[in-house]
Amino acid sequence: MRLRSFFFLLGMVSFCTLSFAQEEEPIVLTNPSFEDLPHHSKPPRGWIDCGFRSETPVDVQPSGTFSVIKPPMDGDTYLGMVVRDNDTWEAVSQRLSRPLKAGQCYEFSIYLSRSELYTSTSRVTDNPANYVTPTKLRIYGGSDYCDKDYLLAETSLVINTRWLEYRFKFEPIADYTHILFEAFYKTPTLFPYNGNLLLDNASAITPIPCDDEPIVAEAPDVPEDTVEEVVVQEEEPEIDDQRVTTPPTTPVEEPPVVVDDTPEPIEEEEIAIPEPEITDEVIEDVSFSDLTSEDVREGVTLRTNQIYFKADASQITDQSYPVLNQIYTFMQANEGIVLEVGGHTNGLPSDEYCDALSTSRAKEVANYLIQKGISPDRLEFKGYGKRQPIATNDTPAGRRKNQRVEFKVLRVDG
Numbered sequence: 001m002r003l004r005s006f007f008f009l010l011g012m013v014s015f016c017t018l019s020f021a022q023e024e025e026p027i028v029l030t031n032p033s034f035e036d037l038p039h040h041s042k043p044p045r046g047w048i049d050c051g052f053r054s055e056t057p058v059d060v061q062p063s064g065t066f067s068v069i070k071p072p073m074d075g076d077t078y079l080g081m082v083v084r085d086n087d088t089w090e091a092v093s094q095r096l097s098r099p100l101k102a103g104q105c106y107e108f109s110i111y112l113s114r115s116e117l118y119t120s121t122s123r124v125t126d127n128p129a130n131y132v133t134p135t136k137l138r139i140y141g142g143s144d145y146c147d148k149d150y151l152l153a154e155t156s157l158v159i160n161t162r163w164l165e166y167r168f169k170f171e172p173i174a175d176y177t178h179i180l181f182e183a184f185y186k187t188p189t190l191f192p193y194n195g196n197l198l199l200d201n202a203s204a205i206t207p208i209p210c211d212d213e214p215i216v217a218e219a220p221d222v223p224e225d226t227v228e229e230v231v232v233q234e235e236e237p238e239i240d241d242q243r244v245t246t247p248p249t250t251p252v253e254e255p256p257v258v259v260d261d262t263p264e265p266i267e268e269e270e271i272a273i274p275e276p277e278i279t280d281e282v283i284e285d286v287s288f289s290d291l292t293s294e295d296v297r298e299g300v301t302l303r304t305n306q307i308y309f310k311a312d313a314s315q316i317t318d319q320s321y322p323v324l325n326q327i328y329t330f331m332q333a334n335e336g337i338v339l340e341v342g343g344h345t346n347g348l349p350s351d352e353y354c355d356a357l358s359t360s361r362a363k364e365v366a367n368y369l370i371q372k373g374i375s376p377d378r379l380e381f382k383g384y385g386k387r388q389p390i391a392t393n394d395t396p397a398g399r400r401k402n403q404r405v406e407f408k409v410l411r412v413d414g
Helices: 002-023 318-333 351-372 396-402
Strands: 059-061 078-083 091-100 105-113 119-121 128-130 136-142 150-154 164-170 176-184 195-200 206-208 281-283 300-304 337-344 379-383 404-412
Touching: 078 091, 078 176, 105 136, 136 164, 136 195, 150 164, 150 176, 176 195, 318 337, 318 351, 337 351, 351 379, 351 404
Parallel strands: 281 300, 337 379
Antiparallel strands: 059 078, 078 195, 091 176, 105 164, 105 195, 105 206, 119 128, 136 150, 136 176, 300 404, 337 404
């Protein structure tokens, strides 16, 4: 009997050890070196294009197309992605063999470079252009292809023109079944430009113990003789106001068409640095569809986390329209309520940049409601920049909370 108990306990220990070992196995990406026949405008096998529907997809290089001839770091091919001067950029995604787990820390590496030549045509001027300005890599976790639910990590600008290994440590805040690699502009992005990013030889995603060290990307030391003199252009190109770019988001109902008798949007105002105003009461995660006039009074702040914008811009994304339409319906049903739209940013950029961005975003939200039919007399807008944080700016989750739009009840007439 004792011998049987001993072997039972030994078996349980072996089972637990095996289960733990299996749980700790690295997550191996499909086609991590982006191997395929060299071609342009088509992602390599195992990867899904997540770029803009109005633009061509990523390239498998070196194909000679766009003058890209750099030898691979690993295997025969690598991935080439660009950002464009018409505010579009490229990304790829794939489903992971096993989900990333919330609260588990991981390490990951990938080789990155920049091509000295990536010749194409400017989407703005329609003239020949060399997409050579440095970009960065952003890595997102999500629950579906092309889903950018959480920014796991990002690099500094990739200025090196030879292959260098970039190492990452990250800690997901939720379980994610998909991963996305995105080329993106220098941030804060004052204006879009033409640039390129090359990716090769991605490692497995390996679970590691969490510690108190910051979860950041480790950029390699770039030898001076491998770096060209590259300056991100500081003059804003002339933009054709007629161009339209649409990111690949889940289709939603389009906003109603504006009729001719729509009130004019709020006129442009000078950006002034506001003094902090702390309200007496805040309703968190408010549901405007359930809100009535009896629920609100002067001075109450209505806070929602469901209004989204394109990165470093005031353009509202499609995911925001459901809650914006709820706010419109609420204001239409309660004609005596006057609201202030308050924009807030995280604490990373400068005060001047945060004030400008938060004001622009608040104005964009106010204008949307006005174009829907709300009287301009019932809406004000103000940018508070980074002066009223509601969470820490030391973590990605905290910065996401701070970057928000709030609605303060200024008056309740009648």
